[in-house]
Amino acid sequence: MPNSKLEADPQKEFCSNPNCRDYGKRGAGNIVKYGHYKNGRQRFKCKTCDSVFVETKNTVFYNRKLSEDQIIMICKLLVEKNGIRAIERIMEIHRDTVSDVVEDLARHAREVTDFLIKNVGFTEVQVDEMWSFVKKNKRTLTREMVTQIDMAIAGYT
C-alpha cells in the first residue's frame, strides 16, 4: 500500500474555501473532523465558514492559487477537449496559470485520476479522454509527466 496514512489529523488540514477568512491556515483550530465519505475518506469541516471538504493528500487540488472547484472545472473542460486558450477564455484565468495547473495535474496523474474517479465522479472513459487530450495538446509536457499519465491510464485499465 503506497503512502497509506494512519490517522487523518485536523491540525494538518486547512480550509480550501478561498473566500474563508481562515483559508489555507494550518493549525488554526478551525478544522474539525466531520464524518466520512462513502469511500471511507475522512471528511473535515471548517468551523469558520462551515464548508465541508475531503482530507488533503498533498494533491494538486489543494494549496494552489485556484480553488479545488476551479481545478475540477479545468479537468471537466479538458474532457470536453477545450485547450488552454479556450479554458483561459471560459474561466477568465490567465493561460500561464491554466498551463501550470495542467502540468501539475500531469505530474501527479495517478493521484489526480484516483481523485477524479472516486471523489468527483468522473468515469474512466472521461479521465482517459482528458489525459489523451492533454498528451496531444500540451507541447511542454516533460517525459516524466507523460510517463505519469501513461502509468495512470494503465493503472485502471
Ligand SMILES: [Zn+2]
Ligand atoms: Zn473556512
